[in-house]
Amino acid sequence: MKQSWKTGAERRQDGSQTVAFEDGLTWGSIGQVLGYLLGDVDEKQKDELYDLMLKAYEGSDRGKVI
Numbered sequence: 001m002k003q004s005w006k007t008g009a010e011r012r013q014d015g016s017q018t019v020a021f022e023d024g025l026t027w028g029s030i031g032q033v034l035g036y037l038l039g040d041v042d043e044k045q046k047d048e049l050y051d052l053m054l055k056a057y058e059g060s061d062r063g064k065v066i
Contacts, residue, residue: 001031001053002046008035 008019008031019032034049057063 001027001034001050002043004028004031005035005046006040008032008037009040010035012036012039 004027011019011032012035019029019036021029021032023029030053
């Protein structure tokens with residue numbers, strides 16, 4: 001997610017109006033969307049958001065280890 005954040009932020013800066021989801025909705029595409037919407041933010045903010053989303057995911061039915 002944090003690696004693809006840069007791609008979204010770059011698309012925001014260059015005026016591109018789209019982000020690509022070639023592999024469907026993934027942690028990477030979520031990072032692109034966040035980068036596009038929020039721009040370049042510091043690593044601490046990315047880490048906090050990632051940890052929050054990971055915790056929510058792990059508590060969901062999709063994130064449970066079977």
